[in-house]
Amino acid sequence: MNHRKVRLCLAVSMLCLAGSVYSQSSPSFFLTFSRHQSAIFQSQNSFLNGDNGSEQRISQCAGYKGELGWQTRNASAENQLLHYPAFGFGYTSFRFPQTDELGSPFALYSFLDAPFIRTEKFALKYMFRLGLSLNWKAEHPVLNPNNSVIGSARNLYINSGILLEYNVFRNTTLNLDLGSSHFSNGHRSSPNRGVNLLTGSVGVRYHFQDYQSLAARSIGEILEFDDRNELYFTFGTGVREQTFGYFELDKKVAFVNKNYRFYNLSVALQRQTGYLLKWGGGIDLMSNGAANARLEQLPNGAWRKLEVPQSEKLQLGLFGSLEWVMKDFSILIQPGYRVIDQEKIRKVTRFYQHLGIKYHVQDFIIGMGIRSVNFSESEYVELNLGYRLFWYGK
Structure with a gap:
């Protein structure tokens, strides 16, 4: 998946998140400004542990965050059951x-804040952010050879955690949050070990409406939901970069990277x-372009893909x-197991995970998601289109 498609994919997700809620709400707007301090989760990656230009462990980072959001107000069943969530867009x-070998990245994202508890003076919320991070200094064999973490200037950004909001003035709250952040390019380019952060933020949020009045929601009758069944079909596609190492290339060159396309038909x-x-559950029928991938060297020294049945x-x-x-x-989580897998060269676990969104x-259906293994190693970023059928009954 090229950068233009990645930006389109994430733009669609952000617009879906905002449009879905804004169209059915009577919002109250707010602005948030915060400073965050982050600890980097250490790993076996030598770059983070000191094999870099500074010759020291890369253990922390810091930055600033700004958000424009809207607090839902109307008494729909969803808003009442979610304790009146907030949505919006942000920059961090x-x-x-x-x-300086990682660059000076920033992220553009959409967000959700939804309360566990809300009173006239404070709220305890869970938060979710999804977007695109830019301005990374990607690995380059000559210009940036030490960076074995990030192979792309543009990466997916995911953040989740908890947020405490306390009313200090009529329209102003003090915000404290703690969460985890993940950056990955979905194996669109190598390397893709990613960066994982534990992030704490402190900031202020200005509400354009009296904060205490936000706790006094209009309460409506929540009608009993008629349970229903749903059958859906989605088609997804994505691209990943496969790295062939020194021994796979008959010790002729250090490595070669090639792109391979994935297709997926899901029925659930x-x-x-x-x-x-x-x-519920379902079936994934997948065409894995990287399965059993091999290269051969041409007389001119170039490497080309061998045809795989x-x-x-x-x-x-x-x-x-x-x-x-x-x-x-909706936000979806789908753990799965490959019962048929013809991969013979690079055997990996048959267990896989799909984390995504649908609108x-x-x-x-319009959707996007990340397919991964080991709950951490992404295989590719997927863009989905589909259709659903539903009927009521037990």
């Missing part, structure tokens, strides 16, 4: 004082029980599905 910067049967939850690329997976639903928008335009 990251500075690594130990080295789910049941929605209540306004906020869907559960389609039968060796096909994979069949079974997955369980859990969706958190907010009207037409329904009536019965049509």
